[in-house]
Amino acid sequence: MKILEKDLRKGIVKLVPEDQDDIWLLYNIIMPDDHITAQTTRDVKVEGGNSRRIPMTLTIRVKALEFQPFTDRLRIRGIVVKGPERFGVRGHYHTINVGPGKPIIIQKERWPAHVLKRLEKALERRPRILLVAIDYDDVAIALMSEQGVKTLYEEALRLPGKNEPVDFDKILDRFLVEIGKIIADYVSRYGARSVIIGSPSMLRRKLASIIKERVGNTIVISDNVSMGGRPGIKELMRRDSVKKALKEASLMRAQEVLAEFRKLLMTNDKMVAYGVDDVERAVMLNAVDKIVVSEELLRTCDEHERRHIDKILEEAYRRGAEIIVVPRESPIYYELEGLGGIIAILRFPIS
Numbered sequence: 001m002k003i004l005e006k007d008l009r010k011g012i013v014k015l016v017p018e019d020q021d022d023i024w025l026l027y028n029i030i031m032p033d034d035h036i037t038a039q040t041t042r043d044v045k046v047e048g049g050n051s052r053r054i055p056m057t058l059t060i061r062v063k064a065l066e067f068q069p070f071t072d073r074l075r076i077r078g079i080v081v082k083g084p085e086r087f088g089v090r091g092h093y094h095t096i097n098v099g100p101g102k103p104i105i106i107q108k109e110r111w112p113a114h115v116l117k118r119l120e121k122a123l124e125r126r127p128r129i130l131l132v133a134i135d136y137d138d139v140a141i142a143l144m145s146e147q148g149v150k151t152l153y154e155e156a157l158r159l160p161g162k163n164e165p166v167d168f169d170k171i172l173d174r175f176l177v178e179i180g181k182i183i184a185d186y187v188s189r190y191g192a193r194s195v196i197i198g199s200p201s202m203l204r205r206k207l208a209s210i211i212k213e214r215v216g217n218t219i220v221i222s223d224n225v226s227m228g229g230r231p232g233i234k235e236l237m238r239r240d241s242v243k244k245a246l247k248e249a250s251l252m253r254a255q256e257v258l259a260e261f262r263k264l265l266m267t268n269d270k271m272v273a274y275g276v277d278d279v280e281r282a283v284m285l286n287a288v289d290k291i292v293v294s295e296e297l298l299r300t301c302d303e304h305e306r307r308h309i310d311k312i313l314e315e316a317y318r319r320g321a322e323i324i325v326v327p328r329e330s331p332i333y334y335e336l337e338g339l340g341g342i343i344a345i346l347r348f349p350i351s
Contacts, residue, residue: 001025001122004103013119014105017098019191020072021146025122026098027067027074028295028325029115030106032303034062036076037105038096044087058083059105060094069147069329074098112310114317118325128190129245130183132197133225133232134207139179140229143190148251148329149237152186154229176203180210187215194218194245198225198236221245237331254292254324258332261292261343270349275340280312282344288321290345295327297341309342316344 001022005014017023030036037059043051060078067074076096083089098104131142131149140154157175183195195211195218197204204222211220223241225232236242243252264271273282276297282288293313300306313323321344326336336343 001119003119003123005105008111011108011111012105013107013111014103015119016103017100019100021128022122023072023074023098023100024067024069024147024327025118026104026106027065028298029118030062030065030076031108031306032062032064033109035081035105035107036060036062036078036096037082037107038098038102040094040096042087042089042094044089054087056084056087056089058089058094058096060096063093069150069327072099112314112317114313114323117317117323128192129242130186130190130192130195131233131236131242132179132183132195132207133228133230133236134179134197134199134203135201135228135232136203138227138229138232140233141183141186142233143186143192144237144242144251145190146251146327148327148333149233149331150329151230151233153182173206176207176210180207180214183207183211184214187218192218194221196221196223196236196239196241196245198223198232198239199228200224200226219245234331251326251330254326254330255332257290257292257324257345258335258343260345264345268349270351271346272344273346273350274343276309276312276342278340279342279344282346282350283312283316283319283321285350286319287346287348287350288316288319288344289347290322290324291316292324292326292336292343294333294336294341295325296337298325 001018002016003013004016017026037057039055039057041053041055044054046052058080059082061081062076062078064077065074076098077093080089080092080094129144131144133140136157138156140151142149142151187195197208208220208222221241223236223239225235261272273279297309317323326333
């Protein structure tokens with residue numbers, strides 16, 4: 001993310017998103033009634049009664065946002081409040097498409113401190129990691145990023161048995177080279193900084209060697225898991241190698257806090273709070289150390305509830321709490337939803 005201009009007295013931040021994670025962040029911080037200004041195109045009538053798509057700069061008051069996870073396109077729909085007078089577009093609905101490299105101006109009545117903090121964090125390059133889990137039966141490749149974990153590829157190997165009258169080693173090597181090509185393509189496409197390969201066998205070392213030859217500027221790490229495929233990806237995510245590679249990523253941090261929450265819930269439940277009402281009470285008592293909140297709770301259609309959640313998070317941030325937002329694609333998302341969409345670890349016990 002690049003911040004080009006910031007004037008908080010006017011509530012204005014001009015920025016340029018650089019990748020998919022930045023687009024996802026904008027989806028989470030742009031809210032209904034915010035004003036968005038960007039270069040766009042619109043069909044307008046010209047002389048002769050014909051329509052032409054004309055480039056213009058418009059400002060819209062946001063009504064709705066549409067975003068598909070792991071894509072680089074955000075659609076912002078709203079009512080035009082400012083635009084070229086000669087085209088008569090004011091008061092009409094318009095959709096602005098936002099993608100990487102496209103500057104936009106966001107204007108809010110008030111920028112919450114915790115939202116500004118998330119923007120500041122976005123100025124840093126966040127790690128993207130490819131996870132590979134392979135054995136002699138299955139292989140899966142997944143992308144781990146700020147948006148969550150997405151399975152990119154999976155296949156059953158269908159290798160011949162070692163006792164069959166074929167050259168098993170040659171067939172295996174050929175297959176590993178093909179998988180190496182696929183992984184190298186994903187590294188290039190998604191800008192992954194690291195590839196972590198998990199396997200219960202020596203396959204991980206052979207595959208790591210192939211990948212290093214193809215993507216020399218990417219860190220390749222091997223680790224042990226009990227199986228390949230999707231179950232191996234889930235197991236790999238719990239390994240220290242992934243934790244180390246993602247130690248600064250919000251996704252892994254959210255998992256760590258939730259694990260601490262589960263333990264305290266069983267051993268000392270006065271040190272945790274969950275659900276909006278309980279977390280709000282803990283915040284007002286200055287008892288909250290960490291908060292994990294679901295993306296869905298922040299984006300609720302109920303404007304009153306959305307402002308209520310925002311107020312809680314703003315107060316928690318002001319009092320020094322750490323705030324982590326969990327996307328829908330996170331493996332812990334549904335567990336968090338079952339706890340009311342928000343949990344907190346406390347500094348001291350409260351009844």
